[in-house]
Amino acid sequence: MLDIKFIRDYPGLIKEASRKKKIKFDVEYLLDVDRKRKELMKLIEELNAIKNQANKRIQLAESEEARKTIIAQMRELDVNSDMQNKEFKKLDEEFKRLMLLVPNIPDESVPEGDSDLDNVEIRKWGKIPEFNFPIKDHIELAKDLDIIDFERGSEVAGFRGYFLKKQAALICMAIWHYTTDILSKKGFIPMITPSLVKEEALRGTGYLPQQEDEVYRATDGMYLAGTSEVPIMSYHAGETLKEEDLPLKYTGFSSCFRTEVGSYGKDTQGIFRVHEFMKIEQVVLCENNKEESIRLHEEITRNAEEILQGLEIPYHVVLNCTGDLGLGQVKKYDIEAWVPSQKKYRETHSSSYFFDFQTRRLNIKYKTNQGETKLAYSLNNTGIATPRVLIPLLENNQQKDGSIKIPKALHKYLGFKEIKK
């Protein structure tokens, strides 16, 4: 959500943003509703002032007759104000509905484009492995080693279902531990967060109402969050933090649920795109300052790179184009890991900042040392997501005999250095 004052002053920027982001939004209509709402609010306030005065006179009235006369006068006013209140409520609801749909303005450095095809590579790391034998994809590797069961997975959990077994299960746990170690050493507060959340939590982070069909809704009206960003951001909803506590960094671990309705035909095989997975997320709240947001955005991006580097996975970082940005995102980097079987990089991390888009919805403020109250800024990035990261991990480290070498960084968390039949 943006500041209505900003929208009034710069409707052109909103129009530009919705064009660039390919998100339909009619600013003129919002401004029209805003104008009418404001006018009516003024009228109602004036009427209230009159009513408040009359009430005082009733209270101080000396005779019963004087009271009755004033009350009779009030009655007429009341009829009008009832109508106006109803009209105002309608306008106010429409205003609030529209305000949740206003796209945030992308940063100047974000290239214009339609889809992820227009994202721009900004750096690369690691050597792409060359194999002198016919390679297997992660599905074949996992089946041969009996560490992921897709058949029983879909029998039990349906389409995109899976069981991680044996070393695959152990490696995931090792990866969580490894990632949490790195992030907590950097001052991130570890959290295990709820996945089952209320509607407000999803609305506050900007997933609702826009992406309604991408989240699961439970029978009791609760929702399954697609990332622990949702509960962590909501953790401080309605609070006023202290400036000296910022930046506030969290690393949250949770199950993540996604309906994947928009991608029925995509990545139907394997563990790339699944309905349910585990993720360690980085979430940061910082002061109301663009430079600080940018600095921290680079920092959390580097953190993710450090995690992949430790896992010896070749990757590149892309700057997402405007068409690939979400409603609230100002700028986003995706980190994509090398997948040998596909001969391309595939997304494993997504790092973005929002300014006060989320914190305005969630009402997360802080008091500056000068005593001023300001909205905080928020940003987030993946730490690691399993099982997706197993794809580059298994494929890049496969050996001619079908075994898989485990990167050194994980050895201390595991009792083995390779996966063999």
Add this chain to the structure above:
RNA sequence: GGAGAGGUGCCUGAGUGGAUUAAAGGGAUGGUUUCGAAAACCAUUGUGAAGAAAUUCACCGUGAGUUCGAAUCUCACUCUCUCCGCCA
């Protein structure tokens, strides 16, 4: 699942129809005092909206209702606590 109690400001907590939005205490900030501090005393101390300003309006968990008038009465929702039952 059953029974009950409750949600008031930065905190504790009073307030069952009208008083500068809210008693009292604590905290915080400023001042007096002091070599400095503590203590004591005095003062200040919510948020949002409209306006150049005076000022006005809204807000006591959320939403509706009753009333000329609601923190206070009614209903729904929500959250917290206590007890019983069930349970990893």
